[in-house]
Amino acid sequence: MDQIQHKFVQVQGLKHHVAEIGAGPKVVVFLHGFPEIWYSWRHQMICLARSGFRAIAPDYRGYGLSDPPPVPEKTTFGDLISDLLAILDFLEITKVVLVAKDFGAKPAYMLALLHPERVLGVVTMGVPFIPPGPSQYQKHLPEGFYISRWREPGRAEADFGRLDAKKVVRNIYILFSRSEIPIAAENQEIMDLVDLSTPLPPWFTEEDLATYGALYEKSGFQTALQVPYRSLDEDLNITEPVVEAPALLIMGDKDYVFKFPGMEDYIKSGKVKEFVPDLDIIYLPEGSHFVQEQSPDECVLISNGLKRCNLGTLESNSDADEDAKDAFVSLWHFIADLERSRNVEPLSLDEAFELFCSGISSYGPYWDHVLGYWRASLEFPEKILFLTYEEMKKDTASHVKKLAEFMGCSFTLEEEEEGEVQKIISMCSFEKLSNLEVNKNGKHRADTSFAMKNSVFFRKGEIGDWANNLTAEMGARLDDIMEQKLKGSGLKLPR
Template sequence: MEGVEHRTVEVNGIKMHVAEKGEGPVVLFLHGFPELWYSWRHQILALSALGYRAVAPDLRGYGDTDAPASVSSYTILHLVADVVALIDSLGVDQVFLVAHDWGALVGWYTCLFRPDRIKAYVCLSVPFMPRNPKVKPVDAMRALYGDDYYICRFQEPGKMETLYDNNIEEAIKNMLTSRRPGPPILPKEGAGSNPLASGSLPSRPLPSWLSQEDLTYYASKFGKTGLTGGLNYYRNLNLNWELTAAWTGVQVKVPVKFITGDLDIVYTSLGTKDYIESGAFKRDVPFLEEVVVQEGVAHFNNQEAAEDVSNHIYNFIKNF
């Protein structure tokens, strides 16, 4: 991508790859699973052209950033520490934070732990999930959707990797282009029963928002690293619950704008829609200023509805 500079910085004991473009106030973008800095390619170009310094790292375990071998090296404390150290490396006190999917969870905890470092937060897809002191999150998901719920399937190291890594390009394609709302259920009968796995679906044309060049870039990076780093985030959900006990009931007190699609797998499962519409989201995030639900848009809205997302980001952060 023209004008995007790449470098490696040392943060929190690891080497992190960072892409950036532009000058001005920093907008820091955090990607999700199974993505990379590249997922923000459209927003990097749009925001840098509007007078901002757009910065997008490969998060721990992804792309050209280090991937520690230990599963326990991917707790939310590690991930937030990476972000804070990255902000320090940029030479600024505060950033505008924009995040999606797992990046969104890291973003929420960054706002919770270090609100002094965040001017405002634009969150995509995953709302704040307050800690339930009575039940661990994976246990709650298993009780709700059973052992075949995708996050439950992701828990065992090595199992899902063997399913996905056989044809990483097709697996990435199926995950990025899935438009099936509701909870992703991955039956254990094999790849043919798994709607996200390679070989599970007839090859279909790429959507207009995802080119073969884009897919090839993702496949080239995940072909080298595999999906283990990203899957390890899910494998720490119960440990994160233990580590964050002291923050039970604490509100997120930074200005927030939330954007999701009405076909998003998160919006259409786990009681998310009701949580947002009932006022509970606003209770937990009192400075939530706006919720945007994009019609006909699925989970990867930063790519599928890139221009709309970029405009929403700019129209929010320009007020600060």
């Protein structure tokens, strides 16, 4: 979190708070929902910055640390769009990919419609593109529907006013993380739907709540109730609501938004593609309305949207102790298997190779990852032991003993004579581990939306298998890159 920088941009007569991390021409702008602020994107911003992107997350006017508008009850979605354009102009950014959550989908898509020359693509979570015009949901839901209540001037203010800001945010997070639409009875208010004994969602910490609570204590909820809830029917004079930019929609299967009348059919039948023809949709089986906080690893899914916008993609970094060619091939097979299991078309080998050679990877360029551990092992030899896979395969026994010594658990002479070293080698061999029942049929993170088969972590374990996947020219190119990047470090990796 300390890596994220904070600045204030004076535009549109207001001081706007902007969180930012990373540098370069590939810019991703994150738009929050309610009851969120820039902080809801903290995980994704850091992840993208490590992969060479510039990640920016503003607080809307009247939210978080941004100034409130002079007359909050007159704030519109048009204001949010104008603010965003002014911020981009101030920062001298011409083109962006927009990643939006909840009602942030509206300004994201409206900006893509009104200023298509500025938007390379759109990724939304929890809310699809919804055509401009009067909201229809209230006609088909009871009077106690939370949006109906919050659209009524004074109703939510009185309801929220009974609690401090932290408790209001707590209650809304609990309500919105459920799979049912919050609807109050005639003699209830929305805040009455949660009692003090109801626990927070397991992925939402007290520290997170304190952060949100403190910022909403500062900003209040006046602007947040105006936009989105009291501005839903705003007319932005869009006559042809067809988005040409490539787009991605990420929906949790347990998102309460699916319960809005007609919403599930609109999304799953493909009707939404009448308005966004170049749209991909990803469903997260255990996902709630807060997928970016519930499952921060969905940063990998955002990468699919960036790939479609020609901004590159993210890759999970491999171990830093392996020939770069074998490391890349193992990584490519792993990511490809993972994406196919989620019905996502993986990158071709050639596409992934170009990105790898360009230094695009989830934790930064591969060579920087290697050098980081190499240099740390020289500075702190008692804390970091640097090994290569090739060395361990060549002389496994001596390296097992070296590891034991490093961990302060050296083998005794008696243990060595009794064959304990060989027993450990056998027990930890590729063949033994890959054939364990848990690794053949078990799942990693089984109770999350990112469950994956343990078997995807096992492929061949063979040194030099890269030659079965890469051409000699590709191998030589990667060798040359590694030699150049490691020059002067004293580190020599296999090639």
